[in-house]
Amino acid sequence: MNQIPSVNLADFLSEDKNRKQKFINEIGHAYENIGFVALKGHFLDDNLVDNLYKEIKNFFDLPTEIKEKYEIPGIGGQRGYVSFGKESAKGKKEGDLKEFWHFGQYVDEDSKYANEYPDNVNVEELPKFNEVGKETYKMLEKTAKYVLRSLALHLGLDEVYFDDYIKNGNSILRPIHYPPIKTEPKGAERAAAHGDINLITLLMGAQGKGLQVQNHNGDWIDAMAEPDELMINVGDMLSRHSNNKLKSTIHRVTNPPKEMWSTSRYSIPFFMHPVSDMKLNVLENCIDENNPKKFDDITAGEFLDERLRELGLKK
Template sequence: MNTIPSVHLADFLSDDPIKKQKFIKEIGNAYENIGFVALKGHFLDDKLVEDLYQEVKNFFDLPLEIKEKYEIPGIGGQRGYVSFGKEAAKGKKEGDLKEFWHFGQYVEDNPALEAEYPANVIVEELPKFNEIGKEAYKMLEKTAKYVLRALALHLGLEETYFDNYIKNGNSILRPIHYPPIQDEPKGAERAAAHGDINLITLLMGAQGKGLQVQNHNGDWIDAMAEPDELMINVGDMLSRHSNNKLKSTIHRVINPPRELWGTSRYSIPFFMHPISDMKLNVLENCIDENNPKQFEDITAGEFLDERLRDLGLKK
């Protein structure tokens, strides 16, 4: 497969069982064959997207000493600001050429989970930043819920199988700024080749060239979305849970050609995580004589902790 398939969420949400089944089949095939899909019909309206990008640019334009005030020690970068070059892909010593921010879950009716997650960080200088971030978080979470419902049906599970695991889940909205490149990067990339940790990732900002996906033949292909599409990929948690039936695809953000080094790039992924005590044990109906169990039993929380250490975000 050398192109990213495009699907429309309205088909899944329609009352027409044929359209719904078509969506399930298309998204299921995409995730079995390449691990990425472009999705139209999500719940982010144009105004919200425009406002979010403006607030994100406003934040990254702040002086470094102000941004660093929001870098919180001891929480593995899970909330607030993470400064340039701090995160490196698993197995890579060079830090990625990016700085980013994390919005986390807005827990409802669950004091235990509220105590488990770090609090969201409020940016005093930008009164609308947190409000717009929260609204975008909610709409992306809502979109992700329906994508996971389609994938549950594709895997032969009950449609709402994932619902209770993702309600108040440890999901993250990460606005990223790839600043202009000043010097020869010496092996560093805007985002080195990696797989995502979580269940699924919903990415805003894949309109320009840069994001590349590795297909099953090992070829790198450009993943470019239309302005009204989100790029959505499977993460390692869902790959483990489905015994690699659904593929967590290696992807990267390459550096632009030298003549474009002076430009910034912004992208905003939403990492859909479940609650930490969800068991990621391989689903029984994804095991057969041709596909023996490939992964050890582990919880989402244990797996996340392991991977944050791999990334250098946790000691």
């Protein structure tokens, strides 16, 4: 594949069985071949998107000393602020040219996961920041639920197979700011080549050039969404669970051409994670004589912990 296919969630949500099956076939084919789709028909409205961008720009424009008071030690960057250059791709020593914020799950108080997750961090200086972040989180989580339902059917599972695993899941909404580049970046990129850890990633802000996906021939292709589309890709957890039937594709955010160094870039991925005790063991119906079991048994929590250490976010 040399371009990212586009699908419309309205087809899956329609009462028309043929439209629903068409969506399942299209997204299944895309995820088996390139690991990415551009998705229309999601649950984010334009007003919410505009408000979110306004709030995150306001946050990243705050003085560094104010932002840094929201950098919480000892939680592996799972909530609040992570300052510039702190995260690096697996196997890469240079830090990525970005700063970011993490909104996490909003758990019911009586949930068994309430004590497992760090609290979300409130930004005192921006009264609407957390409210808008929470609403965006919920709408992306709802969108992700239906995408996973379509993939469950594609994999020959019950449609709601993933529902209980993602309810109160350890998902993260990450507004990212790639600041203007002031000096020649020696080996560093805005986001070095990597695969995502989670089940699926829903990305806002892929309208401009920068995001690139590596296809199976090893070629880098631009992944650009229309203004009304989310870019959605398979993560390593889902790839592992499906015995690599669904592909977690290596991708990166390249540095802009020198004449664009003075500009900021913003993107907002939502990393859909299951609950930590979900078993990521390879699904039996994804194993056959041509596709033997490729991965050891592991839980989502164990896998996440392992990867956060590799990324330098957890010691």
